[in-house]
Amino acid sequence: MTIDGPFDRRDVLRIMLAGAAVVSVPLTGLVAPASSQGPLKIGIIGAGRIGGTMGEHWVKAGHEVMLSSRHPENLKELAARLGPRARVGMPRSAAAFGEVIFIAVPYSAMPEIGRDYANELRGKVVVNASNPIPRRDGPVAEEAQKKGAGLADAELLPGTRVARAFTSPGAGVFRSEAHRAGERIAVAVAADDREAMEVASRLVRDAGFEPVHVGPLARAKDFQPGTAIFGKAMTAREMKQALGLP
Numbered sequence: 001m002t003i004d005g006p007f008d009r010r011d012v013l014r015i016m017l018a019g020a021a022v023v024s025v026p027l028t029g030l031v032a033p034a035s036s037q038g039p040l041k042i043g044i045i046g047a048g049r050i051g052g053t054m055g056e057h058w059v060k061a062g063h064e065v066m067l068s069s070r071h072p073e074n075l076k077e078l079a080a081r082l083g084p085r086a087r088v089g090m091p092r093s094a095a096a097f098g099e100v101i102f103i104a105v106p107y108s109a110m111p112e113i114g115r116d117y118a119n120e121l122r123g124k125v126v127v128n129a130s131n132p133i134p135r136r137d138g139p140v141a142e143e144a145q146k147k148g149a150g151l152a153d154a155e156l157l158p159g160t161r162v163a164r165a166f167t168s169p170g171a172g173v174f175r176s177e178a179h180r181a182g183e184r185i186a187v188a189v190a191a192d193d194r195e196a197m198e199v200a201s202r203l204v205r206d207a208g209f210e211p212v213h214v215g216p217l218a219r220a221k222d223f224q225p226g227t228a229i230f231g232k233a234m235t236a237r238e239m240k241q242a243l244g245l246p
């Protein structure tokens with residue numbers, strides 16, 4: 001079968017299923033896993049300092065990104081600079097576009113994102129860099145800090161496969177130290193889902209950093225705001241030592 005146009009794997013599957021008169025079969029589980037090695041479609045919710053910086057790294061690594069904002073016109077210049085693998089849209093469009101979603105928003109926006117885009121996010125790997133900072137983000141962040149940011153993410157993003165990563169050190173380091181020579185700067189990763197851990201780790205490497213697997217989402221508490229390693233630029237060896245990891 002020859003198919004013209006910019007179809008992705010999901011489109012081809014939909015067409016084949018439509019041909020077999022089975023148009024409403026949910027496709028989750030039929031698509032290639034997001035951890036496979038080809039370029040990924042990454043929907044970025046919150047394309048500010050962190051989202052914009054990481055989007056730029058991932059475009060350079062060969063991925064396709066949709067940068068989103070509630071005012072997408074403000075991102076057109078950035079997307080134009082990044083070239084044809086970058087596009088802009090509203091947050092809902094980015095949630096629908098991505099086979100993997102990256103979130104970098106004030107933590108106070110997390111309940112709204114989990115609720116409003118639940119359909120678009122369902123079943124997807126979601127990498128969350130948003131930090132709960134009570135003085136900035138209010139009660140939702142206070143609760144997340146108590147519970148642990150990873151467990152809070154899982155509750156706020158039901159039906160998704162969450163990884164926490166890129167929460168630290170900071171946008172300046174993420175911009176200047178990517179792919180640096182010698183030992184790379186480490187990025188802590190926590191996830192319960194194996195594929196979420198793999199995908200987040202791949203995105204860390206593709207951005208030019210070294211993933212450190214801290215453990216399941218409950219262990220994200222070990223690197224959330226207020227911990228000894230939060231905000232510090234360190235190598236993987238230093239981070240593992242600080243966290244007592246092998």
Ligand SMILES: NC(=O)c1ccc[n+]([C@@H]2O[C@H](COP(=O)([O-])OP(=O)(O)OC[C@H]3O[C@@H](n4cnc5c(N)ncnc54)[C@H](OP(=O)(O)O)[C@@H]3O)[C@@H](O)[C@H]2O)c1
Pocket residue numbers: 045046047048049050051068069070071091104105106107109112113129130131132133166167168169170171172
């Ligand atoms: N900056 C850092 O050094 C750093 C490092 C690691 C992690 N983080 C964490 O990453 C998150 C973002 O930080 P940032 O410095 O990148 O902030 P930022 O530059 O202010 O960008 C925040 C982004 O969030 C979006 N946003 C806000 N409310 C939203 C909502 N209700 N729905 C959808 N999008 C919304 C904004 O988009 P609009 O255009 O729609 O307003 C904006 O693009 C924070 O939680 C921060 O703690 C930051």
